[in-house]
Amino acid sequence: MEVFDVRLHLLWSDILIFLLVASLCAFIVTVVRNPLARKRWSQVFESRIGSASFLVILFYVLVALTDSVHFQKKLDQAGDSGEVHYAPEVTSLLDLALAPMLGRDEKTYSAPFAIHSFAKESMELPEGGVTRDYPRLEHGGSHLDDDSQHGADIVVKSMTVIGWTLVPVLILIFLHHSLMKKRSSRLPWPVIYFTFSAIVVVSSWALYMSQFYHVLGTDKVGQDVLYGAVKAVRTGVLIGTLATLVTLPLAVLLGISAGYFRGWIDDVVQYIxxxxxxxxxxxLIAASVLLIDVYIETHPEQFKLLSDRADFKFVALCFILGMTSWTGLCRLLRAETLKLSQLEYVQAAHAFGVSRWRVIMRHILPNTTHLILIALVLDFSGFVLAEAVLSYIGVGVDPSMKSWGNMINEARAELAREPVVWWSVIAAFILMFVLVLAANLFSDRVRDAFDPRMSGSGDNK
Structure with missing residues (x-):
């Protein structure tokens, strides 16, 4: 599809993430229409931790969605042939937002907010001769007339952008608070306001400061580390979500079937x-990924762009992770179903001639929902961490795709040098840690709301 001077380019992962968003919207509509489900979910968002962690997860998802709208830019025409050509590189909306970080590469490493290179180079002196010193960065702090202005410039610019960002945010919060005074709500608005303000201020500060400095430094080839860390958000969110959704149907179907029908079905599922x-x-994962690599190498005609090749391997990795990680939830659901199938109301349903599948849908599945939801969020966290480990050992996503695991893998050799190049690892660690922590905290609130044995224990936490 062509739009003005760009052509939209859909990847398989782009299609999947927007299908997930559509499914999530449908799920929200279902929850709103169901009074019992609405009451359960309201308990999640009425807790301070639940609301704050949800906003953090929502921010990561929005970044991933922005990075999932891809297009190719139109190239300048050569000659009068009239044939239109597009760039082989695929760009996303997130790349447009991060434009201040693009095209500002240095020669090699530089520390966060540095104005000089991290490594010494041989430099010619104006009066003649050669010396070894830290050369001035080409882009980082290039607006400074004097190096002595460095520290003060960072403080002044930071205070300026924080002030200009806080003013509209506080006005928006004031207007919303004035409106909500007329309505009764149990949502923890102070925590929501604070979390929202922190996300907006930190994001605005990082984007503004990246116009003048490399906020998180540069890597071995001089590329901005903050750009790579933010681009890796899409990989982390998608691999956690897609792999979890592959795991879920297998675990639910086989686990509940084994626990409810028992007999030979239970034996087969346990054996598997x-x-x-x-x-x-x-x-098992490494062998599967290597088979995917062989398929890509033997069918190059199916992957015209480098992004298509990387995306195919990425989607395949999500499927492989899901297919090899369903056993834990399956075993848990089997045990819970064995217990539920012996309860009085289930036995009464059998006595009245209710069909088995109706019993499963009306009694067994609703009473295992809390386990499924908790496992869903916890598996998400586990898959995000698994991607980092797999990429670290070389069997993760394609090296051309930005991911936290690839960042750690590329920086591991530099941890042994003196002085240590620490910022690439720290950048990947912080963004991954915040996402996983938010997911785990949110899963705790979901457990408190949906587990009948812990009803009410998560209020106001």
Whole structure:
């Protein structure tokens, strides 16, 4: 599809993430129409931790969505042939937002907010001769007339952007607070306001300061580390979500079937997940990823762009992770279903001739929802961390795709040098830590709201 001077380029992962968003919207509509479900979810968002962690997760998802609208820029025409050509590189809306960080590469490493290179180079003196010193960066702090202005310039610019950002945010919060005074709400608005303000201020500060400095430094080839860390958000969010959704149907179907029908069905399911658990997971994943690599190498005609190749491997990795990680939830659901199937109301339903699948849908599945939701969020966190580990050992996403695991893998050799190049690892660690922590805290609130044994324990936390 062509729009003005760009052509939209859809990747498989782009289609999947927007399908997930559509499914999530449909789920929200279902929850709103169901009074019981609405009451359960309101308990999640009425807790301070639940609301704050949800806003953090929502911010990561918005970044991932922005990075999932891809297009190719139109190239200048050569000659009068009239044939239109587009750039082989695929750009996203996030790249437009991060434009201040693009095209400002240095020669090699530079520390966060530095104005000189991290490594010494041989430099010619004006009066003749050669010396070894730290050369001035080409872009970082290039607006400074004097190096002595460095510290004061960072403070002044930071205070300026924080002030200009806080003013509209505080006005918006004041207007919303004035409106909400007329309505009764149990939502923890002070925590919501604070979290929203922190996200907006930190994001605005990083974007503004990146016009003048490399906020998180540069890597070995001089590329901005903050740009790579933010671009990796999409990889982390998608691999956690897609792999979890592959795991969920298998675990729910096989786990509940084994616990409810028992007999030979239970034996077959137990045999499958026991066999799968007997195979070292990392070896199974590595072997599957290597098979995908072989397929890509032997079918180059199917991947015209480098981004198509990287995206295919990424989607395949999500599927592989999901197919090899469903056994834990399956075993848990089997045990819970065995217990639920012996309860009086289930036995009464059988006595009245209710069909087995109706019993599963009306009694078994609703009473295992809390386990499924908790496992859903916890598996998300586990897959985000798994991607980092797999990329670190070389069997993760394609090296051309930005990911936290690739950042750590590329920086591991520099941790042994003196002085240590620490900012690439720290940048990946911080963004990954915040996402995983928010997901885990949110799962705790979901457990408190949906687990009948912990009803009310998560209020106002």
């Amino acid at each position: 997940y026991t066999t799968l658990n007997s195979i070292p997971g990392i070896l």
